[in-house]
Amino acid sequence: MPGGGDAAGCPPYPIELESNMSINLQALFAQLLVGLINGSFYALLSLGLAVIFGMLNIINFAHGALYMMGAFCAYFLLNVLGIGYWPALIIAPILVGIFGMILERTMLQWLSGLDHLYGLLLTFGIALIVQGLFQNYFGSSGLPYAIPDELKGGMNLGFMYLPIYRGWVVVFSLVICLLTWFLIERTRLGANLRAATENPTLVRAFGINVPRMITLTYGLGVGLAALAGVLSAPINQVRPLMGADLIIVVFAVVVIGGMGSIMGSIITGFALGIIEGLTKYFYPEASNTVVFVLMVLVLLVKPSGLTGRAT
Amino acid sequence: MKNKISTLLFSTALVLATTGIASAQDKTVKIGVLTDNSGLYSDLGGAGSTLAAQMAVEDSGFQAKGWKIDVISADHQNKPDIGSNVARQWIDLDKVDVIMDVLNSGVALAINNVVKEKNSIMINSGAASSDLTNAQCTPNTVHWTYDTYMLAHSTGQALVKAGGDSWFFLTADYAFGAALERDTTAVITANGGKVVGGVKHPLSTSDFSSFLLQAQASKAKIVGLANAGGDTTNAIKQAAEFGIVSGGQKLAGLLLFLTDVHSLGLNVAQGLNFTETFYWDLNDQTRAFSKRFGERMKNKAPPTMVQAGVYAGLLHYFKALDALGANPHDGAKVVAKMKELPTDDVLFGKGTIRADGRKIHPAYLFEVKKPSESKAPWDYYKLIGTTPGEQAFRPLSESACPLVKK
Numbered sequence: 001m002p003g004g005g006d007a008a009g010c011p012p013y014p015i016e017l018e019s020n021m022s023i024n025l026q027a028l029f030a031q032l033l034v035g036l037i038n039g040s041f042y043a044l045l046s047l048g049l050a051v052i053f054g055m056l057n058i059i060n061f062a063h064g065a066l067y068m069m070g071a072f073c074a075y076f077l078l079n080v081l082g083i084g085y086w087p088a089l090i091i092a093p094i095l096v097g098i099f100g101m102i103l104e105r106t107m108l109q110w111l112s113g114l115d116h117l118y119g120l121l122l123t124f125g126i127a128l129i130v131q132g133l134f135q136n137y138f139g140s141s142g143l144p145y146a147i148p149d150e151l152k153g154g155m156n157l158g159f160m161y162l163p164i165y166r167g168w169v170v171v172f173s174l175v176i177c178l179l180t181w182f183l184i185e186r187t188r189l190g191a192n193l194r195a196a197t198e199n200p201t202l203v204r205a206f207g208i209n210v211p212r213m214i215t216l217t218y219g220l221g222v223g224l225a226a227l228a229g230v231l232s233a234p235i236n237q238v239r240p241l242m243g244a245d246l247i248i249v250v251f252a253v254v255v256i257g258g259m260g261s262i263m264g265s266i267i268t269g270f271a272l273g274i275i276e277g278l279t280k281y282f283y284p285e286a287s288n289t290v291v292f293v294l295m296v297l298v299l300l301v302k303p304s305g306l307t308g309r310a311t
Numbered sequence: 312m313k314n315k316i317s318t319l320l321f322s323t324a325l326v327l328a329t330t331g332i333a334s335a336q337d338k339t340v341k342i343g344v345l346t347d348n349s350g351l352y353s354d355l356g357g358a359g360s361t362l363a364a365q366m367a368v369e370d371s372g373f374q375a376k377g378w379k380i381d382v383i384s385a386d387h388q389n390k391p392d393i394g395s396n397v398a399r400q401w402i403d404l405d406k407v408d409v410i411m412d413v414l415n416s417g418v419a420l421a422i423n424n425v426v427k428e429k430n431s432i433m434i435n436s437g438a439a440s441s442d443l444t445n446a447q448c449t450p451n452t453v454h455w456t457y458d459t460y461m462l463a464h465s466t467g468q469a470l471v472k473a474g475g476d477s478w479f480f481l482t483a484d485y486a487f488g489a490a491l492e493r494d495t496t497a498v499i500t501a502n503g504g505k506v507v508g509g510v511k512h513p514l515s516t517s518d519f520s521s522f523l524l525q526a527q528a529s530k531a532k533i534v535g536l537a538n539a540g541g542d543t544t545n546a547i548k549q550a551a552e553f554g555i556v557s558g559g560q561k562l563a564g565l566l567l568f569l570t571d572v573h574s575l576g577l578n579v580a581q582g583l584n585f586t587e588t589f590y591w592d593l594n595d596q597t598r599a600f601s602k603r604f605g606e607r608m609k610n611k612a613p614p615t616m617v618q619a620g621v622y623a624g625l626l627h628y629f630k631a632l633d634a635l636g637a638n639p640h641d642g643a644k645v646v647a648k649m650k651e652l653p654t655d656d657v658l659f660g661k662g663t664i665r666a667d668g669r670k671i672h673p674a675y676l677f678e679v680k681k682p683s684e685s686k687a688p689w690d691y692y693k694l695i696g697t698t699p700g701e702q703a704f705r706p707l708s709e710s711a712c713p714l715v716k717k
Contacts, residue, residue, distance in 0.1 A: 027528055034520045139610060141354040141541065141574035147552065154554055160524060163552045235552070236517050237544055237574060241351070245517050280510075280521035285484055287521075288513040 030160035031281040032274055037166045039273020040173035041228055045246065046253040046265040047177055048224035051184065054260035055197050055217045058108060059116055061124040063250065064243025065131050066222050069096050070229025071238045072134065075143050085148035085234070092230045093223035100222030104215050112214075127244075134240035142237030169231050176227065177266045180220075184262055193217060249288075252295040258305025268306060337638045338378045342368070342625065343407040345397060345422065346437065348386035351515055351541040352414050354570040356437045359618040360384075360412040362607055367625035373633075383407070389514070391421035398425045408640060409434060409628055412621050416440035416487035426451040432642040434628060436620030439539070439566060440490040441705060444669040448712035450643040453650075455670045456620030457588050459487070460705040462565050463494035465586035465674045465698050470533055470563055471502040478563075479531035480509030481522050481546055483538035491537040491565055507531045512542070519546045523553045527560070535563045544571050551579050568615045572691045577682040580691075584678050589616035589658055590692050593675075596657040613689050623656040624670070662700055667712040674703035 045067060052060045073092035077083040083091065103126065111118045147165045154163040184190035196203040196210045204210050229243075236242055249272075257268030272291055279290040286293075298306060344364050346356040361384040368380050383405070387394035394413070401407035402425070410426060413419045414437020426433045427449035434453045435443060441460040443452060478499055482488040488511065496506050508529045510522045523546070526534045534555060536543050543564055550562055564571075567585040591601035591613035600622075601613035614622070631648035632638055639645065646668070654662045654670065662672040676696035685691060707715050 027525070030524045030528075031521055034518075034524060037520065038518055135349065135353070136609075139354045139570070140349075140351055140357075141544065141570045144548075144574065144576035144579065146578070154552075161527065161554050161558070163554070165552065166520070235549065237541065237548065239541065241515075242517065245515055277521055281525070284510045284512055284522065288516070 026159040027281060028278075031277045033157075033160060033162065034166075034280075035274035035277020036270060037170055037273070038276060039270035040170050041232060041246070041269075042250055042253050042273050043177050043266045043269025044173045044224055044228040044231070045250040046257065046269045047180055047262065048221040048228075049250065049254050050257070050260055050262055050265035051180065051224070052218060052221035053254070054262065055193055056104075056108070056112070056214055057116065057197075058111070058119040058123065058218075060221065061120055061247070062103070062127040062130070063123075063221075063225050064245075064247030065127040066096055066100060066225040066243070067229040067232075067246065068134065068240060068243035069099065069130065070226025071145070071233040071236075071242060072138075072143075072229075073226065074230040074233045075145050075238045078145065085230075088230050089227065093226040096226035096229075097219040097223035101215050101219040103222075104218040108218065109211065109214070127247075131240050131244060138240060140239065140241060142239030142242070145233040145238050147234040165234060169235075173228075173231065176224070177269075180224065181262050181266065249291050252291045254305075256291075256295050256298045256305055258307040261305065261307045264305060264307030337640065338376075340373075340378060340380045340409075340632065340638055341405065341407045342380065342382045342409055342411060343398075343401045343405070344382065344384040344411045344621070345387050345394060345401075345418075346384070346412040346414055347389055348384070350389050352389065352437070352539065354574075354612075355540065355568040355615045356412050356414040356617045356621075359604075359608060359612070359614060360414075360437070360621045362604065363614060363618040363622040364411055364625055366604065366607075367622045367629070370622075371626060371629040373629055387413070387415070387418050389415050389418065391417045394418035395421045395425050398422050398431075399429075402426075402429045402431045406640075408432065408638060408642075409625075409645075411625060412437050412617065414438055414617055416442075416490065417485050419443060420447060420486055423447055423449055423452050426642060430642040432628070432646055434621075434624040436624055437617040439487050441494060442486075442490060444665075444667040444710075444712060445705065446711045448667045448714055450668075450714060451646055452668045453624065453646060453664055453670060454668055455624040456616050457586075457674070458669070458704065459491040459494045461588075461674050461703050462491065462586050463498045465676055465696075465703065466563060466565055466584060467495045467498035467535075468502060469584060469676055469696065470561070471499055471504045475533040475561055475563070476502075476504035477531045478504060478506045478533045478535050479526045479529040480506065480535045480537050481519065481526065482509055482511045483542055484511040484513055487539065488537045492535075495535060495537065495565060509535075512538070514542065516542055517545060519549045520553065522546075523550055523555060527553065527555060527558065531560065533561050533563050535565055537565055539566045540568070540571065543567060544575050547575055547583070548579055568617070569689070569691065570612065570615055572679055573612070573689065577680060577685055577691065580679045581681045582679060584676060584695070586674050586676050587616045587692075588672055588674055589614075589619040590675065590677065590694075592690065592692070593694075600657055611688075619658045623654075623658045626656050627652070627654050627664075665707060666714050666716070667707065667710055668714075669704055671700040671704060673700050674698045 070092050074088040077088045151165040151168050154161050200210045253268050253272050257264035280287040344361045346360045347353045348357050364382050385397045409432040411434055413422050413435050416438045419435050419438030422433050436456045439459050441458040443454045480492050482492045536546050564583050564585045572580045604614045605611045631645050650664045659672040664670050677692040678695050
C-alpha cells in the first residue's frame with residue numbers, strides 16, 4: 001500500500017525528523033567553529049613556513065620544535081620569572097625568534113644555493129635534537145599552563161558553548177596572519193624582500209643589506225611559530241612532542257596551499273581546519289588522515305598547490 | 312676407522328655432558344625492558360621501568376649469590392612491528408630470558424605471540440588489555456599490574472552505583488581503547504546503565520574539542536575516557552575549558568597514572584575518580600621504596616604503578632629461578648614455577664599468579680585531592696575504596712583462556 005500506512009503512526013515521524021535535523025545542524029555549526037579554531041593554528045604555522053620557504057628557500061622542518069619552544073618559553077616566563085600570558089605573547093616570540101636568527105647565522109646561511117634537501121635534513125636534525133633535549137629534561141607528559149583570568153569561562157552561542165579563549169585564538173591569529181600578509185605583499189620592506197629573493201645581487205647593488213634581511217625574515221617566521229606555541233599553551237599540555245604531532249599536518253597544509261604562497265597558506269590553513277573538524281564529526285577514525293588524502297588529490301591535479309605558481 | 316668413530320662418539324658424549332652440566336648450573340640471566348622510551352607513555356614506563364628492573368636486580372641479592380645478570384632496554388615506539396622485531400632479535404641473538412613492561416596493548420599482544428612461539432617469557436606490567444590473560448593467554452606470559460577488566464569493574468561500577476547511568480565514550484582507536492570500552496560497557500549494562508554513544512579518536516590526539524562537543528550534545532551523565540597518557544590529560548584539560556564538568560556531566564578517567572595527575576595539576580584534576588593497584592603513599596614499605604626510587608629518577612618522581620609492577624614482577628621471577636636452582640632457559644617452565652609460588656613483595660603485598668597468567672592483588676579506587684589537601688610534592692591521591700584481589704579481576708569461571716581447566 002504505497003502512500004498509505006498506519007495513520008496513528010504517522011504524526012510522530014516528521015516531528016522527530018525535524019528535531020533530529022536541528023540537533024544535527026547545531027552540531028554541524030559547532031564543528032565548523034571548532035575547525036576554525038584548529039585552522040588558526042594551522043594558518044599561523046603554515047604562514048611561518050611559507051614566509052621562510054618563499055624568502056629563504058628553506059624547508060624548515062624545525063618549525064614544530066620552535067613552536068614547542070614558544071610554549072615552553074611561556075611556561076618558564078610564568079613559573080620562573082612570574083611574567084604572565086600577555087607579556088609572554090610578545091616576549092616568547094622575540095626570544096625564540098632570536099634563537100632562530102642564531103640558527104640562521106651559524107648554520108642555515110651556509111646552505112643557500114644548495115639543494116632543498118640539505119636545508120630539510122639540517123632543520124630536521126635540529127628539530128630532533130631540540131625535542132630530545134626537552135624530553136630528556138621535562139619528560140613526555142608535559143607541564144600545565146592555565147588560561148589567563150581575563151579569558152576564562154565561555155559563552156553559550158545557542159548551538160555550542162564557546163570557551164572565550166578559543167574565540168580569542170581565532171580573532172588574534174586572523175589579525176596576525178593578515179598583518180604578515182600586508183607586511184610582505186603591500187609594504188616597501190616586503191617589496192625589497194621579495195626582490196631580494198628574485199635577484200639578491202641586484203638588490204644588494206641598491207645598498208640593501210640582503211643577508212641581514214634574510215636573517216630577520218627567518219626570525220619573523222620562527223617568531224610566528226613561537227607565537228602559535230604561546231597561544232596553544234593554555235589549550236594543550238606544554239609537551240616536548242607537541243610540535244612533532246602537528247608539523248606533518250602543517251606541511252601538508254603548505255603543500256596544498258602552494259609552497260611559498262602567503263595568502264594561499266593562510267586560506268588553506270583555515271579551510272583544512274574546517275574540513276578536519278567536519279571529518280571528526282562524520283567519521284572520526286579518518287580525522288588524522290583526511291588532510292593527507294586531500295594533499296594527494298591536490299598534488300595529482302595541481303602539483304604546484306592550489307595557489308602556487310608553476311615554476 | 313673404528314677408533315675414529317669411538318673417538319667421535321666419546322667427544323660428542325663429552326660435549327653433551329658438559330653442556331648438560333652447564334645448563335644445570337647456569338646462573339646467567341638477561342633481562343630486556345621493552346617500553347616506550349620516547350613517546351606519549353614514556354613518563355609512566357620508559358626510563359623509570361628500566362630503573363625499576365635494575366633495582367629489582369640489586370634488591371634480589373642474586374648477584375651476591377654468584378648470578379650474572381644483565382639488564383638491557385629498548386624503545387618499541389608504540390609500534391607492534393618494531394616491538395616484535397626487537398623481541399625476536401633479543402631472544403634469538405642476545406639470548407634475553409625475560410621481556411619486561413611492554414606497555415601499549417597493541418605491542419603487548421604482538422610480543423605475546425613472539426614469546427609463546429619462542430618459549431620465552433613476558434612479564435607484562437604496562438599494557439592494559441585483559442585479552443592477554445583471556446582468549447589470548449599463553450603459558451609464557453604473566454600479566455602483573457592491572458587490566459581493562461579490573462579498571463572497568465572498579466571505576467565503572469563505582470560510578471554507575473553513584474548514579475552515573477548513561478555514558479558517552481572517548482576511546483583511543485587501537486586494541487587498548489577497544490578492550491577498555493568493551494569491558495566497561497559490560498559493567499555499565501550489567502549494573503542497569505546504558506551507553507548512549509561514543510567516538511574513536513586516533514592515538515596522540517592533541518585537540519579533543521570536536522569529540523568533547525559530541526559528548527556534551529549526547530547529554531550523557533558520564534563521559535568515559537577510554538584512553539591513556541597524553542590523550543587523557545589533553546581530554547581532561549579541554550573538557551574543563553568546554554565546561555563539561557560545570558555543565559553537570561562527570562568525567563571518568565578509566566586509566567589514569569600518577570604522572571598524568573602531576574602533569575594536569577591538582578587544579579584541573581581534583582575530584583577525578585580512578586583505579587590503580589599501586590600508589591607510592593599506601594604504606595611504610597611503598598613509601599620507603601618510592602623514596603629510594605625517586606632519588607635515582609631524574610625528576611625525583613615516585614614510581615607509577617607500571618614501574619612498580621616491573622620491580623615486583625622481576626623479583627618474583629628471581630624467586631622462581633631461586634626455587635629452580637638455576638636458569639633452565641625454558642620460558643614455560645619458569646612461568647609455571649612463578650604460578651606455583653605465592654607472590655609476596657613490598658609493593659603489591661601477598662598475592663598469586665593464576666593459571667591464565669593473571670597476577671592477583673587488590674585494586675584501589677582513588678580520588679584526586681583538592682590543592683588545599685595536598686601536603687607534599689606528589690601527594691595527590693585519597694583512597695576511597697579497595698576491592699580485594701579475588702573480586703577485582705575476571706573470575707576464572709568466565710575465562711576463555713585455554714590454560715584454565717574447567
